[in-house]
Amino acid sequence: MITFPNAKINIGLNVVEKRPDGYHNLETIFYPVKLADVLEVVDAEETSFSSSGIEIDAAPESNLVYKAYSLLAGDFNLSAIKMHLHKVIPFGAGLGGGSADAAFALKMLNDYFGLGLTSAQLEDYAARIGADCPFFIQNKPTFAYGIGDRFKPVNIDxxxxxxxxxxxxxxxxxxxAYQNIVPAKPEFNLLEIDQLPIEEWKSVVKNDFEKSVFPQFPEIENLKNKLxxxxxxYASMSGSGSAVYGIFRHLPTNLDKYLPKGIFIYR
Structure with a gap:
């Protein structure tokens, strides 16, 4: 069985306040995009995990895909499988690749073993792996708040x-990314974004991490300007970076000419 865990971008990201537990409350919109990894599961004599594509510099047992299997195996009698992940979504880019892999693994294993878990139950398992993992269970445009673990539907297409x-x-x-962040209440309510033409997003839909990240990494700000x-x-950094995305009505055929050499481009 094969599935394709896709990335997400953040449309707006407001760091609202610091919590007593040291975490920060956020407000953002998660939007799924086409960029995707490839995850395959087959029967095996013993459970294992392997990978290809972008190198994963960690022990197989620490990968979130393996953790998803282990989490379900703690509650269900799962037979042995071989899991292989072809990694395409880059790390440390604010695209949620690891969370997507874990959530899609949960969904695939639910189907593969016929566990009959509901979306709500899968979201509960996903939340045990990471704050934004539950988003990828339903994988629809979503307003996220709290530490990124509470959701409301949002109408963006x-x-x-x-x-x-x-x-x-x-x-x-x-x-x-958090180094110079000063939490503050946002001036624009992201839940009202569907009432705003996309051409007007630039003036009001902000990613607060840009104020911290751009001075440290001016190359990222340059990428946004080039887009x-x-x-x-509309263009913005996704999450806490380092990826930047641009939304185009018509994609220029010579996009690479606008960008510095050595830049990875995903369409």
Missing amino acids: LSAYEVVIVKPPFSVGTPQ YEAGAV
Whole structure:
């Protein structure tokens, strides 16, 4: 059985307040995009995990796909399987690749073993793996709040546009992204974004991490500016970086000419 865990982008990201437990409350919109990994499961004599594509610098047992299997195996009598992940979604880019892999693994294993788990039950398992993992269970445009683990549906459809993701050859760590963040109540309510033409997003839909990340990594700010130069109607850093996306009505045929060399482009 094969599935394709897709990435997400953040449309707006407001760091609202710091919590007593040290985490931050956020407000953002998760939007699924086409960029995807490939995950395969087959019967085996003993359970194992392997990978290809982008190198995963960690022990197989620590991968979120393996953790998803182990979580279900703790409650169900699962037979042995071989799991292989072909990694395409880059790490440290704010695209949710690891969370997507875990959530899609849960959904696939539910089907593979005929467990009969509901979406709500799968979301509960996903939440034990990571705060944004439950989003990928239903995998629909979603307003996320709390620590990114509470959801409301939102009416956004970008199917008439082209979404391009660009990433420099480095990542941004979460501590770096939070380094100069000052939590504040947002001026614009993201739940009202469906009432706003996409051409007006630029002036009001912000990612608060840009204020912290851009001074540390001006290359990322440059990528955002280059996407606007290429004709994007909206561009933003996704999550805490380092990827930046542009939303285009019409994708230029010479997009790569606008971007510095060594930049990864995902369409």
